[in-house]
Amino acid sequence: MGEQVLAALAHYGLPALFAIVVIAAIGIPLPVTLLLIVTGSLAEQGVMNLGVAIGVSSAGSVLGDQIGYAIGRWGGDALQARFIRLLGSPERLRRIDDKAKAWGGAGVFFSRWLVTPLGPWINLASGAAKYSWIRFTVWDVLGETLGCALYIALGMVFSDKVQAVGAILGDLSWALVAVIAAAALGWKLFMPRQEPASDSPSR
Amino acid sequence: MKKIHYQTIAVILAFCLSIGAAFFFGYRASSMARQMRRQNEPIRAWMSVPFVAHAHHTDPTILFQAIHVPVNPHDRRPIREIAREEHVPPADLIRDLQSALDKAAKK
Numbered sequence: 001m002g003e004q005v006l007a008a009l010a011h012y013g014l015p016a017l018f019a020i021v022v023i024a025a026i027g028i029p030l031p032v033t034l035l036l037i038v039t040g041s042l043a044e045q046g047v048m049n050l051g052v053a054i055g056v057s058s059a060g061s062v063l064g065d066q067i068g069y070a071i072g073r074w075g076g077d078a079l080q081a082r083f084i085r086l087l088g089s090p091e092r093l094r095r096i097d098d099k100a101k102a103w104g105g106a107g108v109f110f111s112r113w114l115v116t117p118l119g120p121w122i123n124l125a126s127g128a129a130k131y132s133w134i135r136f137t138v139w140d141v142l143g144e145t146l147g148c149a150l151y152i153a154l155g156m157v158f159s160d161k162v163q164a165v166g167a168i169l170g171d172l173s174w175a176l177v178a179v180i181a182a183a184a185l186g187w188k189l190f191m192p193r194q195e196p197a198s199d200s201p202s203r
Numbered sequence: 204m205k206k207i208h209y210q211t212i213a214v215i216l217a218f219c220l221s222i223g224a225a226f227f228f229g230y231r232a233s234s235m236a237r238q239m240r241r242q243n244e245p246i247r248a249w250m251s252v253p254f255v256a257h258a259h260h261t262d263p264t265i266l267f268q269a270i271h272v273p274v275n276p277h278d279r280r281p282i283r284e285i286a287r288e289e290h291v292p293p294a295d296l297i298r299d300l301q302s303a304l305d306k307a308a309k310k
Contacts, residue, residue, distance in 0.1 A: 006249035007281040045257050047279065160258045163247070164239040168232045175228035182221035185214055 002031045006038055013048060018060040025064020026071075027120030032061075033151055033173070034166030040155020041162045050152065057148040058141070061112070065123050065140050072127020104131045105139045112143025113150060115176050246300055248283040248293040255282075259304050269303030270296050 008016040017039060024030040036057060043050045071079065104126065111122040126136050151169070158165045244258040253276055256263035267274040272285060282300070286293040 003247065003249045003283070006247070007283055010249055010251050010254060010281050011279055011284060013279075041254070041257070045253065160260065161239055161244060162258070163244055164235060164242070168235050168239070171228040171232035171235070175225050175232065178221045178225035178228060182218060182225060185218040185221060189211075189214055189218060 002034070005030050005035060009035055009038060010042075013042075014052065014056050017053065018056050021057050021060035022064040022067075025061045025119065025123070026067050027124075031166070031170075033116065033169050034162065036148060036151035037155035037158070037162045037166045037169070040152040040157075041159035042155075043152065044156040044159035050156070054145070054149050054152055057152065058145045061144040061148065062137075062140055065112075065119070065144065066137070068120055068123030069127040069133070069136055072124035073130060073133075075127070105135060108136055108139040109143040112140065113147025114173075115180065116147070116173055117177055243304075246282070246297045246304075248286070248297065249281050251279045251281055252285070252300070253278065255300055255304075261304060261307050265303055265307055266300055269299050 005020050008020065017035070020030055020035060021032060024032040024035075039048065039053050039057065042048045043053050107122055108126060108131075111118045154165055154169070155162060246255055250258070252266050252270070252272070253263045255261075256266050263276055264274050267278075270285065270289075272278070272289070280288075282296050283293045286296050289296075
């Protein structure tokens with residue numbers, strides 16, 4: 001699948017880039033980081049225009065993110081029920097709802113370019129939690145533009161080492177996801193649990 | 204009580220797994236970064252001939268000649284596409300390109 005995606009980019013250029021980033025942003029696992037780095041290399045070789053490549057990839061990513069958000073928000077009861085089943089309980093969805101509202105902007109922004117494996121999940125969760133569409137879109141556009149420009153620029157700088165750079169960035173991204181997971185689990189393990197205040201009289 | 208006990212064990216296991224994964228991916232990234240300077244990009248079937256030439260700092264003419272394809276620096280067909288049109292396996296073309304690169308490097 002990865003080979004076909006990169007072959008399509010090499011052969012068809014910008015239309016392929018747009019289509020692939022849209023599909024990936026919805027949540028289909030495709031090697032987008034490597035794709036953007038290869039795009040940077042192609043820009044360095046004069047095959048693509050740098051500004052147009054950043055614009056097309058950002059626009060495609062934002063479109064895919066919007067589709068993910070819309071599925072989460074307006075996907076209907078059946079989809080929400082499936083999401084709740086995936087999370088374990090409606091209580092967890094409520095907690096994600098609260099967190100999405102508290103961390104929403106930062107969560108959307110950083111998952112666009114720093115912890116990219118979480119991106120499609122954040123889109124769905126933001127939609128399901130009914131996080132403000134305007135705020136989601138603003139952070140989404142900022143994050144995706146920064147992410148696309150960053151990876152394409154890296155591809156230009158390391159235009160003769162695209163596979164190595166793609167692999168390194170992929171590993172670093174997963175390492176960061178693991179660190180965040182470890183921090184969250186460590187918090188759960190080692191921080192004292194706060195008992196919810198109860199209105200009922202003690203017996 | 205028993206449920207809480209199992210939950211705690213699950214969280215501890217997930218915590219250890221996360222730390223292990225962080226070290227694994229971090230180590231792999233750092234070792235790859237160390238090797239990056241020394242190693243050339245392996246040729247893949249998705250690459251076009253000019254792309255391979257750029258990655259190996261070689262004249263694309265040599266590579267086109269090695270696989271018996273008319274020289275065209277604007278030919279953006281991936282190697283797999285050329286292989287399909289020439290009715291040869293992509294692995295054969297990759298092998299020919301690699302030997303041409305090896306020869307060029309020796310000169």
